Amino acid sequence: MAVVEMMGMSLIGPRQEIEALAAELLTLGNFEPVPLEFALERRPASLSSGGARISTFQKNPYDDLLDKLVYVWNEAGAEFPAERACSRGTPSLSWEECSRQVLDVAKKIDLWKKRAEVLEEEREKLMAAGAFLDALASADRDVEETLKTRYLSITFGRLSAENYKKLEEMAAVTPLLVYPVVAEKGYVLAIVFCSRDYLEEAEKIFRTVYLKEYALGDLFEGAGTNLRERLRERQLDSERAIRALRDAPRNYLGRRRKELERLYCAVHSLQRVYALCQKRGEMSGIFVLSGVIPAPTLGEVAEKVEQLGPNTLLLSEKGAELEKRGRQLPTLLRNNFLVRTFQEIVALYSLPSYGETDPSPLVALSFCLFFGFMFGDVGHGFLLAAGAWWLARKGILKKAFASVIRIAGVSAMVFGFLYGSVFGSEEILPSLWTSPMHGISDLIQTSLFVGVAFLSMGIIINILALKREGRTGKMLFDGEGVAGLLFYWTAAVTAAMAFTSGGGAPKPLLAVLGLLFLVILFSSVLERLLFGPQEKDEGGVVHTFTVFHDLLSFLSNTASFVRLAAFALNHAGLSAAVFMLSDMVHSLPGGALFRAAVLLLGNIVIVGLEGLIVFIQTLRLEYYEFFSKFYHGGGRPFAPVTWNAKRQD
Amino acid sequence: MSFLAAGERAAVTAKARVYRGRLLAPSDYLRLLEFETVGEIAAYLAKTEAYAPYITEPSPETLHRGDLEAIINSVPLLEEIPFCRYLGPERCALLRAWGERFDVDVIKRVLRMITTGVGNRETLRRRVASVPITVADGEKLLAAESLREVLESLRGYPLYDILAEPLKKIAKEGGTLFRPKMAMDAFFLTRILSGGKKLPGSEGRGVRQIFGTRADLINMYWIYRSRRFFSLTPEEALGLTLPVRYRLKFDTLSSFAFAPDVPSMVKLLRTGIYGEAFRTSGGNEVPEVGEMTLEHNLYRILWKTASAIFRSGSAGVHVVFAYLTLRELEVKDLFTIIEDVRYHYDRKKAREFLIHPAAASFAGREREVEPSWL
Structure with a gap:
């Protein structure tokens, strides 16, 4: 359970073998490629023959090829082949x-x-x-006559409605006359008149408004009486050919x-294989592939290498070694079903960084406890x-989130039995422990x-983490180390005795508290004296x-x-208030109905609103009170390349 | 409903203000300018609150310039997405339109790759993998090898109608990508501004202030460039402007465009609402502001506008836009710094071209080159 140990792994071998192994790694889904220097920094000997x-x-x-095939399928409007069916x-x-x-x-499709x-x-x-002809017909003008004007230039074209507005604006400061013929679907077919002397300037303006000019002269060549009909037939012919x-x-x-x-399957498979091999190194047909894998899967990989890569060299390096060189390793969490559900709650705060304690199991326990305690019914x-x-x-x-709420609900039920509370009533079930209304001091x-x-548990986890990191001084004397824990326990016992005995705090305990306070206050000094210069000093004032x-x-x-x-x-x-309200409306005409409505609405509000508030309060206790004692987070999730997710890298 | 809208506004404003607090401090800029390699910049940024979540490479110091730029360029876009979770559909659509401007950048880069052969498709692929684009069929767009294929990837999306004509024309007759690019920019500004009009009170005013100013600056800048550098006719210059106006109305823009010559136009521009962009500390006496300084001054006006939104203390989606504008300008500053470091430019001089005014004036900034409006 918890954060899985990771390893650096490199494969060096002939292309064919590495390709076959990459396919296996895609199936295993346990390999996150990294740049060569990440893992091979300390392996000059392995590459000495040709490192340079x-x-x-x-x-x-294969990205481009796959894109092209996607294009083919899109053009055909067909459903893509099921990638799962590909070998x-x-x-x-x-x-x-x-x-x-x-x-x-x-090429064919193109x-x-x-x-x-x-x-x-x-x-x-x-x-x-056709639209131009219709416009001329409605103005009772002849086509050929119109097109053969001597001093006037007529431009017919199509432009967007927005640009048409701009053209109209321009017409106010230039010698242009602009008329719309047809306006539909955000476009305007317009006729623009100007003198032939100004045509050159006008064309520049047309370019700025993206006017698509139609040279209609050739279409109207030899215009006869049935010109409109001939145009319609040609249009139908074009439409048929376009459809085909x-x-x-x-x-x-x-x-x-x-x-x-x-x-498609072949290209897709190779695209995935090379997604895994994308950061590879290559020299004379030999591939060098580096990545990070979960340590427990190394044996499986070694087995595959033995089977498929007789000429392939497998190099591995412990995660700790990589970390020592300043490489940040990704985090992979592995927990049982119940705890896995609460990983979401931890991830909502921040994923544990590699090597950090995964708080998910404790969160699973505490979340159920806190929620049930506050919402016991x-x-x-x-x-x-x-x-x-x-x-x-x-x-x-979301499924994961629903699971958390489901488990929280079950926990609330368990506490409901302990409190003897059903829908707020404490009279139906006997209480197995105490009832909130009558046992508040309990x-x-x-x-x-x-x-x-829980706070002690947080501090203990922090102490263990400091020990693991070799920060002994901080572990012993810090406010969140052993001295801090002892101070906390002593203070807790002192307070408990002072409140329960009525005789004030016992003096020996106060003396211990004072001593521990001094130890914590001068922790940096003690640390330096006992263990020599440690971490960078934060300065006296800040430390105090x-x-x-x-x-x-x-x-x-x-x-x-x-x-x-x-x-x-x-x-x-809140439940009592709902009952009181329902009793008040009971005496009204149709009171039974009102009562039922109040009970129903009241319970919905309790489950919805109070449930949400308690959920937030539970998170608050986890994140602020518990996590603040030991948890840092900031981890990067492990992202292996698999057969799915075409472009995750 | 209005209660919910108030909640939305308060939530995003609080978030935007927190994010603003995480922007790089002037001392960070100074530190960045001291570095000798791009790798050092990447390593430094990877430790800042503003960039640490995005630079996740195990060894940031090995990042190349292109990779680092690709990462930081996508930051404003990645930050836009979480804001949407707090917003209703109306405001979220506005925010998405802002994000789509960056998607348009992908289209522009694909177009550039096709027409000039310059660019790296793989970088774009990575960018699309980290932030999927929504204004086109991403797969088709990245696979496009001709203008026609680019257009095809836009079929069914609003940009298709905007780009169909210009792209077909270029495919047939050749020419630059200038007009399609302008058309895309105009499209998004129009969308955001028309969406902003529907928002009530200070929120709507804020959106119009940010994007209206942007539209004004673009219009003014293009008229200036068209006449100053490209010798276009007044009609052409005016025709290049966006169909969006804020404080510079069509008549004002016409007066700039139809000025008898370039010096008269510059004189008019200097006396206009955004005249500060065309002045240096020498005021109107200095003949003309340099091209780079002008661009930098325009960005400063944007910076000033966005900062003013924060100072106003109002709440709403416009505060998010103000933050995103500041972030976008910060990224531009980082690009400047990366270039300065990469090519070993004079760092003292380089500071003058930072948009962030405090960063530019930090530690020994020469006062005489600072625009008078700062």
């Missing part, structure tokens, strides 16, 4: 072969598309000519589906769990005890304030846990 000649790569040669291995096709086949297909576009232009022009060309890719794919699907807990299950089933709530004492226990802050936070953090009791009481109080 290693060329490195960044580009995946997971290295196909025998070479890059050159793949490239030739893919380009052949893409040709059809270009032809369709030419025809589309033609059709657009014919439509514009648009259907061509789909028909082509339909005819050669199997062959093209095989090609059999009925409400059941509604919460059932609601989370239903929302997750409907896809409204609850406060328990919540304080829970606080002391830090000490006071740390020690005061013991008090504030512990007091924070009183909220466990406060919210348990709050829950009981």
Whole structure:
């Protein structure tokens, strides 16, 4: 359980073997590629024969090919082949072969598309000519006469509505006359008049407003009486041809589906293999591949190398070694189902950095405890769990988040039995422990005890982490080290005795507290005296304030846990208020109905609103009180390359 | 409903203010300018609150210039996304339109690659993998090898209608990408501004202030460049302006464009609302402001506008836009610094071209080159 140990791993071998091994690594899903220098920095001997000649790569040669195939499928409007159905291995096709086949297909599709576009232009022009003819007809003008004016230049074209507005604006400061003919779908077909002397300047303006000019002279050449009809026929011919060309890719794919699907699978597989090999080094056909893997999977990889790479060298390096060289390793968490659910809560704060203690198991325990303590009710807990299950089933709530709420609901039910509370009523079930309304002092004492226990646990984890890091001085004398823990426990016992005995705090305990305070205050001095110069000193003033802050936070953090009791009481109080309200409306006409409505709405508010508040308070206790004692986070998730996620790298 | 809108506004404003607090401090700029290599810059940025979440390479010091620029360039876009979670559909659509400007950058780069052969498709692929684009079919766009294919990748998206004509024309007759690029910029500014008009009170005013100013500056700048450097006719210069106006109305822009000659135009520009951009500390006596200084002054006006939004104390999506504008300008400053470090320019001189006024004036900035409006 917890943060999985990682290792640096490098494979050096002939291309074919590395490709086959990369396919296996994709299936195992345990390899995150890293640049060569990351893992091979201390391996000059392995590469001494040609270290200087290693060329490195960044580009995946199969990306472009896959893009082209995607383009083919998109043009055909067909469904992509199921990638899961593709065989997971290295196909025998070479890059050159793949490239030739893919380009052949893409070229065909391109040709059809270009032809369709030419025809589309033609059709657009014919439509514009039709609109022009209609406009002239409505103005009772002859086509040939209009086009053969001597001093006037007539431009007919199409532009966006926005640019048309701009053209109109320009017409106010230039000798242009602008008239709209047809306006639809954000475009305007417009006629612009200007003198022939100004045409050169006018054309510059047309360019700035992206006016698509239609040279209609050739279309109207030899215009006869049935010109409009002839235009319509040509337009229909163009439309038919365009349709046929648009259907061509789909028909082509339909005819050669199997062959093209095989090609797609091959390119897809190789694209994934080279996504894994993207940061490789290469020298004379030998591939050098470096990455990070979870240490427990090294044996599996070694087995694969033995099977598939007789000429491949496997080099591995412990994560700790990499860390010593300043390499940040990714974090992979491995926990059982129950704890895994609460990884989300930890990740919401921050992922543990590599080597740090994963707090997920403790969060799983404490989250259930805190939530149940504050929201203990059999009925409400059941509604919460059932609601989370239903929302997750409907896809409204993320599965992981729903699991957290479900477990929180179950915990609320367990505490409901302890409190003897069902939908706020404490009269239906006998209480197995205490009831919030009648045993508030029990609850406060328990919540304080829970606080002391959890904060102590946080400090102990911090002490263990400091020990692991070899920071003995800090571990012994720091406010959040052994001295701090002893101070906290002594203070807790002193306070408990002072409150319970009524005779004030015992003097020997006060003396111990004073001594421990001095130890913590002069921790840097003691550390230097006993262990020599350690970490960079933070300065006397800062240190003093830090000490006071740390020690005061013991008090504030512990007091924070009183909220466990406060919210348990709050829950009981809110439920009582709902019952009182329902009793008040009971005497009204139709009172039974009103009562039911108040009970229903009241319980919905309790589950929804109070449930949310308690959830937030639980997170608050985790993040501020508990995590602040030991947890830093800042980890980077382990991101292996797999057969899925085409472009994750 | 208005209660929810107030909640949305308060939440995003608080977040924007927190994010603003994380922007680089003037001392960071100074430190960055002291470095000798791009790797050192990357390593330093990887430790700052503003860039640490984005520079996740295990060894940032090995990052090359292109990679580092690609990372920091995507930061404003990545930061825009989380704001949307707090906002309703109306405001979120506005914010998305802002983000789509960066998607347009991908289209521009693909177009440039096709027409000039310059650029790296792989860098773009990585950029799209980290922040998927929403204004085009990303797969098709990245695979496009002709203008026609680019256009095809836009089919079904709003930009198709905007680019169909200019791109087809270039594919057929040749020419520069200037007009399609302008068309894309105009499209997004128009969308944001028309969306901003629907927002109430200070929020709507704020959005118009940020993007209206941007539109004004672009219009003014293009008229100036068209006449000063490209010798275009007044009609052409005016035709290049965006169909969006804020404080510079069409008549004012016409008066700039139709000025009898370039010196008269500059004189008019200097007396205009944004005249400060065309002045140096010498005021109107200095004949003409340099090209780089002008561009830098225009960015400063944007910086000033965005900072004023924060000072106003109002709440709403416009504060997010103000923050994102500051972030975008910070990224531009980092690009300047990377270039200065990469080519070993004089750092003292380099500071003059930083947009962040405090960073530029930090430690020994020469006062005489500072624009008078600062």
